[in-house]
Amino acid sequence: MKIKEAEFVISAVKGEQYPEDNFPEVALVGRSNVGKSSLINKLCNRRHLARTSSTPGKTQTLNFYRINQAAYIVDLPGYGYASVSKTQRASWGSMMEHYLKKRPQLRGVIQLIDIRHPPSKDDIAMREWLNHFKIGAAVIATKADKINRGQYPKHVKQIRQDLGIPKEIPIIVFSAETGHGKEDVLDLLDYFWNG
Numbered sequence: 001m002k003i004k005e006a007e008f009v010i011s012a013v014k015g016e017q018y019p020e021d022n023f024p025e026v027a028l029v030g031r032s033n034v035g036k037s038s039l040i041n042k043l044c045n046r047r048h049l050a051r052t053s054s055t056p057g058k059t060q061t062l063n064f065y066r067i068n069q070a071a072y073i074v075d076l077p078g079y080g081y082a083s084v085s086k087t088q089r090a091s092w093g094s095m096m097e098h099y100l101k102k103r104p105q106l107r108g109v110i111q112l113i114d115i116r117h118p119p120s121k122d123d124i125a126m127r128e129w130l131n132h133f134k135i136g137a138a139v140i141a142t143k144a145d146k147i148n149r150g151q152y153p154k155h156v157k158q159i160r161q162d163l164g165i166p167k168e169i170p171i172i173v174f175s176a177e178t179g180h181g182k183e184d185v186l187d188l189l190d191y192f193w194n195g
């Protein structure tokens, strides 16, 4: 699959703000700073389509990106970022829950995990939450340029174990810096969107 056109459509907090054109959607979940917004930019070959930052907590709302006028990638706000108030955490929770549980257009979820470290408590809690609601989610290990290639299998194995990902489900190793794994991510999106 090729991304020929990508446009930012809306930054939503409530259900009534979600796009209404009924295209299939894939959502990205993951810790703050794991590289969700950077992945969107790399896939779309656009440096500033999704806003990124070295400070965690950049994306605070649900951001809908329309791809090839036919499908959406939804960038969700990251979790596990320490300096948020209880109120912010609660509004994050209800925003995520409302979207992930009640969106008929949602065809797939991708959980992003930093390849350098074993999944955090929050990553595991997120996985358990997705499992509980029977939301199958693929996994992308991000920031692959930060470790040596020879280390990939060991780190992927750790992620697989800690999150309990069955052997049949591939974990894609990706770098927004080098584009490593980009084709695999595009194939995964195509599979979710178009079956």
Ligand code: GTP
Binding pocket: 030, 031, 032, 033, 034, 035, 036, 037, 038, 039, 051, 052, 053, 054, 055, 056, 057, 058, 059, 060, 076, 077, 078, 079, 142, 143, 144, 145, 146, 174, 175, 176, 177, 178
């Ligand atoms: P929130 O919006 O806070 O949830 O974060 P996010 O998951 O959208 O992360 P974002 O894409 O903003 O990236 C966070 C930081 O990591 C930025 O400084 C990026 O440049 C950097 N980064 C993201 N992906 C990669 C990668 O593949 N390699 C390297 N070296 N840095 C990356």
Ligand code: MG
Binding pocket: 036, 037, 038, 051, 052, 058, 059, 075
């Ligand atoms: Mg972001």
